[in-house]
Amino acid sequence: MKKHILINACCFSLLYAGGCSLIDRDVASTTSPADIDTQVLAELPIVSKAVAEQPYEALPREAVQGDIVIQETGLLADKPGFIGNKMGATVESVIIDSEQGLKTILILVPVDPSEVDSIEVVDRHNQPLTNVREPKLIRDYENNNVGVKLFVSPKKNLDFKIKLRNQD
CATH class of the missing domain: 2.60.40 (Immunoglobulin-like)
Known part of the structure; x- marks a missing residue:
């Protein structure tokens, strides 16, 4: 569970910081985590895959x-x-x-x-x-x-x- 929440937060921050219109605060507050995961994987396959495959302690520091x-x-x-x-x-x-x-x-x-x-x-x-x-x-x-x-x-x-x- 901790890994899933961290992955969602990391992907969301990448999308939001990058100015991506795919997910904004209103959408994120009304969209389920599974839908956000699907959108993130579809829109950012390389970044999402790299983040999703890493254990908690391997994320960028x-x-x-x-x-x-x-x-x-x-x-x-x-x-x-x-x-x-x-x-x-x-x-x-x-x-x-x-x-x-x-x-x-x-x-x-x-x-x-x-x-x-x-x-x-x-x-x-x-x-x-x-x-x-x-x-x-x-x-x-x-x-x-x-x-x-x-x-x-x-x-x-x-x-x-x-x-x-x-x-x-």
Whole structure:
């Protein structure tokens, strides 16, 4: 029950904050949760599926340090199509350039690009990755997400997290 209520609240806040006309306060107060679930799944399949499949503790978390808001993707792997357990971050592609000795990993994170000022890539223990070139932040306002390009050694598999910072 707790998970169902949280999913409805999370989906409702995503719809309402995004300015979606599908559900507004009047409709939400007169519509059953099952009908809202059906509408949400029909209108926002990717976001709804990502939220619905996550346990309570895996939903996106924000940490505030002074005036900086930090969101974290959760653990990601360098495998194309890998979807993280927080924020719906997706590993879009992994390209190995053996001539340059470089593996380029493109990750898409469904977050408003205007809310990300900087990024940090860390390992599973929240330690900065070593032997990694400076990651590149790509703001995609048209699709309302951010892309992160990582440049790492092609010789090893990599598990990592991305911390998104917003200076308020």
